[in-house]
Amino acid sequence: xxxxxxxxPAVDYTSEPAIKELxxxxxxxxxxxxxxxxxxxxxxxxxxxGIVIAGAGYVFSHPTKARADTRAxxxxxxxTVNGRKRQxxxxxxxxxxxxxxxxxxxxxxxxxxxxxxCGACTVMADGVSIYSCSTLTHRxxxxxxxxxxxxxxPDGTLHPVQQAFIDEIGPQCGFCTPGQVVAAVALLNKxxxxxxxxxxxxxxxxxxxxxxxxxxxxxxxxxxxxx
Amino acid sequence: xxxxxxxxxLYQPASMADALELLDDHGKNAWIVAGGKDSLxxxxxxxxxxxxxVDISGIAELQGIxxxxxxxxxxxxxxxxxxxxxSDLVTAKFPALAEAAGRVASPQIRNVGTLGGNLxxxxxxxxYRDGFPCYRAGGNTCYANTPTxxxxxxxxxxxxxxxxxxxxxxxxxxxxxxxxxxxRNEDGERTVKAEDFFVSPDIDITRMTVLEPGDILIGVRLxxxxxxxxxxxxxxxxxxxxxxxxxxxxxxxxxxxxxxxxARIACGAVQCTPRRxxxxxxxxxxxxxxxxxxxxxxxxxxSGAKPLNYNHFKVPLMANLAKxxxxxxx
Numbered sequence: 001x002x003x004x005x006x007x008x009p010a011v012d013y014t015s016e017p018a019i020k021e022l023x024x025x026x027x028x029x030x031x032x033x034x035x036x037x038x039x040x041x042x043x044x045x046x047x048x049x050g051i052v053i054a055g056a057g058y059v060f061s062h063p064t065k066a067r068a069d070t071r072a073x074x075x076x077x078x079x080t081v082n083g084r085k086r087q088x089x090x091x092x093x094x095x096x097x098x099x100x101x102x103x104x105x106x107x108x109x110x111x112x113x114x115x116x117x118c119g120a121c122t123v124m125a126d127g128v129s130i131y132s133c134s135t136l137t138h139r140x141x142x143x144x145x146x147x148x149x150x151x152x153x154p155d156g157t158l159h160p161v162q163q164a165f166i167d168e169i170g171p172q173c174g175f176c177t178p179g180q181v182v183a184a185v186a187l188l189n190k191x192x193x194x195x196x197x198x199x200x201x202x203x204x205x206x207x208x209x210x211x212x213x214x215x216x217x218x219x220x221x222x223x224x225x226x227x
Numbered sequence: 228x229x230x231x232x233x234x235x236x237l238y239q240p241a242s243m244a245d246a247l248e249l250l251d252d253h254g255k256n257a258w259i260v261a262g263g264k265d266s267l268x269x270x271x272x273x274x275x276x277x278x279x280x281v282d283i284s285g286i287a288e289l290q291g292i293x294x295x296x297x298x299x300x301x302x303x304x305x306x307x308x309x310x311x312x313x314s315d316l317v318t319a320k321f322p323a324l325a326e327a328a329g330r331v332a333s334p335q336i337r338n339v340g341t342l343g344g345n346l347x348x349x350x351x352x353x354x355y356r357d358g359f360p361c362y363r364a365g366g367n368t369c370y371a372n373t374p375t376x377x378x379x380x381x382x383x384x385x386x387x388x389x390x391x392x393x394x395x396x397x398x399x400x401x402x403x404x405x406x407x408x409x410x411r412n413e414d415g416e417r418t419v420k421a422e423d424f425f426v427s428p429d430i431d432i433t434r435m436t437v438l439e440p441g442d443i444l445i446g447v448r449l450x451x452x453x454x455x456x457x458x459x460x461x462x463x464x465x466x467x468x469x470x471x472x473x474x475x476x477x478x479x480x481x482x483x484x485x486x487x488x489x490a491r492i493a494c495g496a497v498q499c500t501p502r503r504x505x506x507x508x509x510x511x512x513x514x515x516x517x518x519x520x521x522x523x524x525x526x527x528x529x530s531g532a533k534p535l536n537y538n539h540f541k542v543p544l545m546a547n548l549a550k551x552x553x554x555x556x557x
Contacts, residue, residue: 072236092237092280095267114230114271115468116264116336128309128338134267135339136260137280138237184334204468205333 021029073138080143081106082150088137096140097121100147108148108178112207119206122179122186123147129186130207148178151185161185164223165216172210179206184220193224239282243411243445246283249411250441253279259283259443261305261344264336274358284341289445292316296449302446304343305483308397309334309340321449323458324476327400330462333469343444346398346408346424347436350391350499351471362388362411362432372535381475381539383532384498387429390535395477396462398425399495400477402503403458407448412441425500435499444487451481453491459552463544472496474541476548480511480556487511492552497532497545504528507549516556525550 072092081088081104090099097114100106100123107131112120116134123132124146151159158166161184171177180203187194187202194202199220208216234260240246250257258277260266261284268276283289289305292314300316311317312329331345349355350363353370360366371378372390381390401408401421408418408424424436431484438444459478464470472495480490490511492504506527514520528549529542 072238093232093235093270114266116333118333121332122335129335130339131264131335134264136237136267136282138239139263141286180301202334205335210235 016046020077027051032062074213077138077141079137079140081145082147083144092136092138093167094137096123096135096137096145098133099137100132100145106147106149110175110178110181112175117207118176119179119183120176122182122206124182127189131205146182146185151181160223160226161183161188161219164219164226168215168219168222169216170212170219172208172212176206176208177208180208180216184216184223187220188224194220196221199224230271232278233273235270235276235278235280237280237282239285241287243286243288243327243443244411246281246286246443246555247411247413247441249279249281250443253281255440257281257440262307262336262340264332264340265344265348265454272358274356283443286312289343293451295448295451298454300449300454302342302447302449304446305341308337308340308342312337314408320454321400321404321458323403323460323479324397324400324449326460327396327462327475327477330460330475331396336469337482342397342447345395346401346447347444348395348437351394352389352391353377355391362428363391365432365433374536376535377537378535379537379540380471380496381535381538382498383455383529383534383545384502385427385429386499387427387432389428389432389499391428391499391502393425393435393499394471395495395501396460396472396475399462399475399493399501401447402501403477403479403491404453405491406450407450408444409446409448410442411445412439412443416445421447422503427499446553453481456481457556459555460482461548461551474513474544474548476545476552478552478555482516482556485555486513486515487556493547494528494545498531504549506523506530507553511553516553521550521554524553 039117074128075089075091077088077090079088086104088103090101097109097111098216100109109123110120111133112118113132116131121131122129125140125143165171165181183203183206187199191198197219203216203220238249256277257279260280260282264519283496284305291303292306293301295301300320305503308328308331312325317503331340354370355361355363361368361370361371369388369390370376371381378390382392408419410419419437426434426437426495457480462472462475464472474497475495478492481488490508492507493501494504495501507524510523510527511520525546529545532542534542
């Protein structure tokens with residue numbers, strides 16, 4: 001009979017194995033006997049497997065070579081965002097911008113280019129401005145992150161930079177504004193009285209497609225008087 | 228969401244011993260991340276998808292700037308570019324390097340980007356970056372050197388199949404200052420001169436530096452020889468921020484009684500490796516920097532250049548930058 005011929009209802013296809021056995025007698029080994037599954041045996045199994053899983057951590061966590069911290073990072077990471085400790089379950093390949101926006105709900109941080117080329121995602125880590133779109137979340141462990149949400153005072157009073165940007169009509173479409181504010185705050189925290197050139201340099205990592213650079217720059221200089 | 232990186236295992240060793248062991252364990256599967264600014268773009272584009280990442284930024288040994296006994300400096304490979312640009316020690320002794328570090332990319336990138344990463348970075352040829360199977364990617368053709376290719380950012384000198392250039396701003400400064408790169412692997416430590424650190428395509432077309440899997444660039448030693456000498460750095464790029472150099476120049480020179488007693492000058496972005504302008508060096512040694520010398524420098528600086536279709540502008544640009552470097556001595 002042609003093995004690949006049309007289906008013939010008269011033939012019992014199940015009686016012979018469709019695939020030729022590589023090793024005669026191998027099929028016998030796979031003949032499962034039904035387990036004697038009583039309630040007691042089931043519970044026994046659950047308890048034993050629990051012990052095995054718990055024990056494995058101790059057994060396998062210490063490979064033969066002594067090494068302190070050469071294990072891959074866990075998903076869980078503890079971040080300090082705007083003064084609050086936040087536990088986040090983030091895979092190692094997640095960026096800080098993604099974590100802030102989609103796990104912590106801090107959508108003030110924008111993702112513009114996602115390539116460290118526009119500055120919309122600028123946040124502060126330990127007071128230093130960084131592009132959160134191009135920083136792995138797991139690198140921020142133990143660092144103080146400040147996003148645009150943490151710039152204003154807790155009672156809602158705007159930061160001098162925010163107020164100055166409003167006064168100088170900094171934002172047009174506003175998409176780059178959170179990044180511009182954070183970059184300006186980072187500058188003024190470090191250098192409370194910058195020259196125009198210093199301010200321009202510090203703000204140079206933030207693109208504004210509306211071209212309101214001079215407005216922002218005036219805002220920074222205005223805030224510098226008050227910050 | 229777009230641009231999601233592939234899955235990888237992330238290791239964050241706190242000591243060199245752990246890092247070297249990890250690299251040894253994972254061999255070619257391991258990718259070293261320093262600042263991560265270049266790495267993450269590779270991953271987001273899915274052109275490079277290494278299964279293991281070793282983040283060496285947390286290793287304290289690789290951080291910091293300290294003075295050496297000979298008056299030179301030791302710069303840890305994980306020292307950020309901002310730290311170098313703003314360091315009083317570097318600014319006082321090696322202003323060319325401080326200036327170069329301060330001209331890389333943008334402030335936010337310099338806050339995270341490291342000296343080691345900037346020196347060891349891969350080329351920016353966009354055909355290569357976009358994942359074209361070119362010579363450098365292990366293929367059998369160059370997409371940047373064809374009659375219709377866009378190659379205004381590519382080489383002037385010593386192209387060998389590949390026409391990509393070194394994109395680094397700190398690299399020509401390191402060459403001009405006779406820096407020594409200190410590299411460590413499981414077998415030990417070795418020191419490589421900056422000029423030998425960068426690899427041209429006729430030696431190995433698939434990499435830019437002598438670093439091999441398992442190697443970590445741990446730091447850069449700047450010898451005291453050029454500390455406090457007359458130095459110059461200038462970078463010309465399409466935009467003042469973010470963009471890589473079209474041509475950059477770094478120079479260190481010593482003057483004695485108004486004459487140039489010794490000088491080293493190097494250009495970046497004109498060749499696969501930083502190009503030392505030995506003709507210019509020979510020309511200006513023993514001379515008084517003046518207008519006549521500048522004219523001669525401009526004449527020899529870019530001689531022998533073989534421009535491609537769209538990068539002829541780099542020839543006078545390079546000549547003028549060399550001229551301006553020498554003018555700074557006057």
